[in-house]
Amino acid sequence: MALGSRLFHGKRAWLVRLGLAVGVPLLVFSVAEIALRLAGFGSDSAFFIETAKPGIVTTNDRFVWFYHRTPPGSPDPCLLARAKPPQTLRVVVLGESAAMGTPDPAFGFARILQAMLEAAYPDQRIEVVNAAIRGINSHMIVPIARQCAPLEVDLFVVYMGNNEICGLYGPESFLARHPALIPSLHRLKTTRVCQAMAIAINGPPDAPRTKREPQTMEFFREHQVARSDPRRQPVYHNFQTNLSRICQATTQSGAAVLVLTVPVNLRDCPPLASLHRPDLTRNELEAWQAAYSQGIELEKRQDWPAACDAYRRALVIDPEYADLHFRTARCLLAAGRTAEAYDHYTLARDYDALQFRADSTLNEIMRRAVADIEHPHVRLLDAEKLLAESPLCPDGIPGNEAFRDHVHPSFEGDHELARMIFTQAVGLIQRVRSIEPTGALEPLSRDQCAARLAYTPWDEVNTAAAMIQMMARPPFPGQLDHAERQARAQQAIDQAMAKLDQARLEEAMETYRAAIAAHPDDWHLRYNYATRLYQLQRYVKAAEHIGFVVDRFPNRPHFRLCLAHALAQSGRTNEAVAQYRRILEQHPHFEAARTALDRMLNPTGKPVGIRLSD
Known part of the structure; x- marks a missing residue:
């Protein structure tokens, strides 16, 4: 037998073939990865990225790209020194949209907490980093927490749980049942090769052609998950694991950690979807429907005791239908039976088949996890x-006094959350850093916080209008009495708008000017003030203040777009064109900038498809 045949025979031949089958693709992958990186292709997947100023980082608006094909949101911009300056208290808020502050992070509890801490620690620089992002859940909060840990954080505030069931790696996901694969998959997706493949298949995440169609009511009907569905259990287990990982990563850095259970709107937010118990027979369904329909008629007549009796007959047959619990609770509350009403409002939330609110199980997991x-x-x-x-x-029973919708707090609700956090934060900061407050020992009032953040009646109208638009989209139209609630909300906005005469608007602008004078480096104040100036057609001043924001965050296209619009409206056409072009150099698929630029240049006779360098 020839020497080559003896060397590659039997098991040895199979090992060689296996090595080639694995090694060659790995070699090709590695060479391609190195080549793409050297060519400057792809995006950084880190939550914090370097800025042009050494030692200063900012949040990465592309971080979410590596988890969602269509990014639900991006982190609030900030500028942060990796090495914390002396005499600085640094707090990081982790969570989802309710923690971030929806619809405007400028007025969320993170900002209110900062105002309270500034008053309590006047000799310290206060940094409250809002690391929450709309539409994410604990699977993404784990890596965010790990990347925040080295930044010399004094206190982490964890407020999460609303997006576990209807979010990333939910009950329908294969990875929910095999969570050990998630870290490896994520690392693979961050490689330049996989980024190139994803773009080749789906297009860039920010390109218009990759934007998904709006989710319809039919889409949400197809993704309902009953409370009794066993597919929920891996989600709960993963949440507990992720919470433990967050606490481990943050405490190992020497920081204190404050974990909040998550309150939601119980009284004024009906379930988004209801499902019958899966083993309900036809005869049982008919009997249930008869009792349920009778209860509805009695409720319309405001015969609360009789309606409660009818609903209870239906509950005996099927206690899993979420809307039934909500109607029962409503009647019990009207009848003055508050404790029973609270129980049924809670069950209405827990049996919601579109679980966009943290349920009892998730909150209990948090209580047990922290205790353990x-x-x-x-x-x-x-x-x-x-x-x-x-x-x-x-x-x-939490309702519209504390919430704008199902989970997002009103300004009053955010103030109450900030007040609770402040009370605990003072003690925790003293424990981990031995720093005691030298200023206000009591948290600032609602009105004091509103003045510090320039939260005016005008802003209240704007946020309320934004929430109405959000609530008009699926799945909310499927809620009980949705049209009536939307009409009442619109009526309240109309009444508030009627009161916003010129004098009230000028009062609001003076509130902004006073807040900016006291805190000239607060970019949130500058941005919102610029927006109000633009609405009043004071374009020159608007450009001045939005320019301040762009100078600090030069790679955020939405800020630069606002600057370009203000310059265009103030007659500074060449400067506006330069800003639109700058956006497209950084973000070639930013359609709003391209459309605006085309509109400005078409009258000059230049073709639509101009080069950015022209």
């Missing part, structure tokens, strides 16, 4: 319980 950790720097803030006991909930 037994770390002196980890503390639970039972916000669900405390909010229900607060003056915002006179009947002990």
Whole structure:
């Protein structure tokens, strides 16, 4: 037998073939990865990225691209020194849209907490980093927490849980049942080769042709998940695991951690979807429908005791239908039976088949997880319980006084959350950093915080209008009495708008000017002030203030777009064109900038398809 045949025979031949089958693709992958990186292709996947100023980082608006094909949102911009300056207290808020502040992060509880801490620690620089992002869940919060940990954070605030069931790696996901694969998959997706493949297949995440069609009611009907569905259990297990990882990563950095349970709108937010118990027979369904229909008629007549009796007959047959619990709770509350009403409002949330609100199981996981950790720097803030006991909930049931919709707090709700956090934060900061407050020991009032953040009646109208638009989209139209609630909300906006005469508008602008004079480096104040100036057609001043924001965040296209619009409206056409072109150099698929630029240049006779360098 020839020497070559003896060397590659039997098991040895199979090992060689296996090595070639694995090694060659890995070699090709590695060479392609190196080549793409050297060519400057692809995006950084880190949550924080370097800025032009050494040692200063900012949040990466492309971070979410590596988790969602169509990014639901991006982090709030900030500028942060990797090495924390002396005499600085640094707090990081982790969470989703309710933590970020929806619809405007400028007025969320993170900003209100900063105002309170500034008053309590006047000799310290206060940095409250809003690391929450709309539409994410605990699977993405884990890597965010790990990347925040090295930044010398003093306190982490964790407020999450609303997007676990209907979010990334939810009950229908294969990865929910095999979570060990998630980190490897994510690392693979961040490689330049996989980025190139994703763009080749789906197009760039920010390109118009990759924007998905709006989700319809039919889409949400197809993705309902009953509370009894066993596919929920891996999601709960993964949430507990992720919470433990967050606490581990943050405490190892020496920071304190405050974990909040998540209150939601119970009284004024009907379930988004209801499902019958899966084993309901036809005869049982008919009997249930008869009792349910009778209850509805009695409720319309405001015969609360009789309606409650009819609904209870239906509950005996099928206790899993979420809308039934909500109707029962509504009648019990009207009848003065508040404690029973609270129980059924809670069950209406828990049985919601489109679980966009943190349920009892998730909140209980947080209570148990913090208790099990037994770390002196980890503390639970039972916000669900405390909010229900607060003056915002006179009947002990959270409703529209505290929330704008199903989960996003009103300014009053955010103030109450910030007040709770502040009370705990002072003690935790003293424990981990031995720093005591030298200023206001009591949290600032609602009106004091509103003045500091320039939250005016004008802003209240704007945020309310934004929420109406959001609530008009699926799945909200499927809610009980949706049209009536939308009409009432619109009527309230119309009444508020009627009061916003010229004198009130000038009062609002003066509030902004005073806040900016006291805090000239606050970019949120500058941006919102520029927006109000633009609405009043004061374009020159608007350009001045939005220019301040662009100077700090030169790679954020939406800020630069606002600057370009203000320059265009003030007659500074050449400067506006330069700004539109700058946007397209950085973000070639930013359609709003391209459209605006084409409109400005077409009258000059230049073709639509101009080169950016022209």
